Amino acid sequence: MKRILILGAGTAGTIMANRLRKLYKREMKAGSMEITIVDQDDRHVYQPGLLFVPFGIYSPEDCVRPRRPQVKGGVRYVTGAIDRVEADEDRVYLEGGKTLDYDLLVVATGTEIAPQETEGLTGAGWNEKMFDFYTLEGATRLAEALEKWEGGRLVVNIVEMPIKCPIAPLEFVFLADWYFTKKGMRDKVELALATPLDGAFTRPIASKAFGDLLDRKGVELVPDFNAGEVDGPEGKLKSWDEREVDFDLLVSIPLHMGAEYVSRSPGLGDDMNFVFTDPNTLQAKRKENIFALGDATNVPTSKAGSVAHFEAEVLEQNIRRYMAGEPLAEEFDGHANCFIETGHNKAVLIDFNYDVEPLPGKFPIAGVGPLSLLKETRFNHWGKLAFKWVYWNMLLPGMDMPAVPARMSMRGKKHGDLPKLQRHDVLGGSPTNNDNGDEANKVA
Amino acid sequence: MTATIAGVAVEVDGDGFLQKPEQWNREIGAEIAREAGIAEMTDKHWQVVEFMRNQYLETGSAPSIRSLGKESGVPIKELYQLFPKGPAKLAAKIGGIPKPRGCI
Numbered sequence: 001m002k003r004i005l006i007l008g009a010g011t012a013g014t015i016m017a018n019r020l021r022k023l024y025k026r027e028m029k030a031g032s033m034e035i036t037i038v039d040q041d042d043r044h045v046y047q048p049g050l051l052f053v054p055f056g057i058y059s060p061e062d063c064v065r066p067r068r069p070q071v072k073g074g075v076r077y078v079t080g081a082i083d084r085v086e087a088d089e090d091r092v093y094l095e096g097g098k099t100l101d102y103d104l105l106v107v108a109t110g111t112e113i114a115p116q117e118t119e120g121l122t123g124a125g126w127n128e129k130m131f132d133f134y135t136l137e138g139a140t141r142l143a144e145a146l147e148k149w150e151g152g153r154l155v156v157n158i159v160e161m162p163i164k165c166p167i168a169p170l171e172f173v174f175l176a177d178w179y180f181t182k183k184g185m186r187d188k189v190e191l192a193l194a195t196p197l198d199g200a201f202t203r204p205i206a207s208k209a210f211g212d213l214l215d216r217k218g219v220e221l222v223p224d225f226n227a228g229e230v231d232g233p234e235g236k237l238k239s240w241d242e243r244e245v246d247f248d249l250l251v252s253i254p255l256h257m258g259a260e261y262v263s264r265s266p267g268l269g270d271d272m273n274f275v276f277t278d279p280n281t282l283q284a285k286r287k288e289n290i291f292a293l294g295d296a297t298n299v300p301t302s303k304a305g306s307v308a309h310f311e312a313e314v315l316e317q318n319i320r321r322y323m324a325g326e327p328l329a330e331e332f333d334g335h336a337n338c339f340i341e342t343g344h345n346k347a348v349l350i351d352f353n354y355d356v357e358p359l360p361g362k363f364p365i366a367g368v369g370p371l372s373l374l375k376e377t378r379f380n381h382w383g384k385l386a387f388k389w390v391y392w393n394m395l396l397p398g399m400d401m402p403a404v405p406a407r408m409s410m411r412g413k414k415h416g417d418l419p420k421l422q423r424h425d426v427l428g429g430s431p432t433n434n435d436n437g438d439e440a441n442k443v444a
Numbered sequence: 445m446t447a448t449i450a451g452v453a454v455e456v457d458g459d460g461f462l463q464k465p466e467q468w469n470r471e472i473g474a475e476i477a478r479e480a481g482i483a484e485m486t487d488k489h490w491q492v493v494e495f496m497r498n499q500y501l502e503t504g505s506a507p508s509i510r511s512l513g514k515e516s517g518v519p520i521k522e523l524y525q526l527f528p529k530g531p532a533k534l535a536a537k538i539g540g541i542p543k544p545r546g547c548i
Contacts, residue, residue: 241529
């Protein structure tokens, strides 16, 4: 019997379990395949919803369901905390001494915030005037604080990249602008975004578009700001190069790290506990029978649910190939697709990959849409709200998205004479040949 | 693309990062540093650059600013004094290794 073991029952792990369950339905019935998924608890948080909690749009309860029912029939669910992966033994050790052996391992344990890594952040004032909204607890406490806040200077700070859902900090300031406007107190609130990036976003065209939006909404942008220390009582955010940003209320997006057990698993991940992963095959560098997807990897694309979904489509086929002894396909292109809530019932949609930055246009059907790329529309906002239903009912069960393939399409995008981004610009490695087919698709 | 730095033809990307670490030498590093506004590379500068470069050559990825601060022997605050604005990026550039995995 073959055993597939999936670590983590979050977005990526759940999608993967459900796809593999369908792929190996017959083998599982015949008893020649066993699929196991491990998580330390039974609480699945709808993470895109966390953005809406501080503004009272969603309640905390709106964002949580149990993990187990999302993983459908036949998959064995094990509750336990992971101690380490011993790749040489093909074995995972759980805390308490229990072990799980595998023929193929899928790492999908995501990323967590590490506010304790920034000096002073979890000190005096934490959860009083300094908050996060990347955890349900943080978002809930921030909602309470915002409700009774009488105004002042609100600073949103990204401590260090990479972070989950890199556009969420922008969405937060857009929604804050809307929230305080609706409360009739926008004139009592100063909004600022302090970021280590040199602009509003990572890629030039989107950075310009979002920079203009920040301007229009009266949000101060503090670029190239690498936060090294926070003084809660004094209300000061200090950068490593000794600049200061004052705040009355700080919304921090703390440093992100991969799961802690990765550091106890020899050779599995980098110094931030992200798993060394091939960006195109999604095979871990550690050993050929280990694969990884979602926020847990070190591949240079956004840490986002849409990415996990696109990766799962590619990885399902590579796992099938690996199990069948076939060579892997270098198919994953870094495809990401994100709705960006901009307030006032409008949203922006962006679609991009390793090579192509977010561009304006229509999506998913060229010239028609109904969604618009890199442009604020009401329809995009409805798309974002509808996504919650799509998440629980289509994404987690591992269905394909209608008209949205795993590989990014250039159809409907206005690219004019834009130079194609050099792949090594984002990869930071030596240029590799990424043009394995689908060139026609890219220029269509 | 190709650029000539300190009299040597080297492969660089659009931001001037060397694409082939084996083409690097200290003179190239010193010239990149000068262009970036570091007039004089001190022993401390070289300590950081070489730590960065060795880590990259050993592991295939450049260390983050955090592990640079923990393991290079130079605290983060001082790294920002030595290499203004972005120590990890600038030390990688001077050390002749590709641009560190950025943020997307």
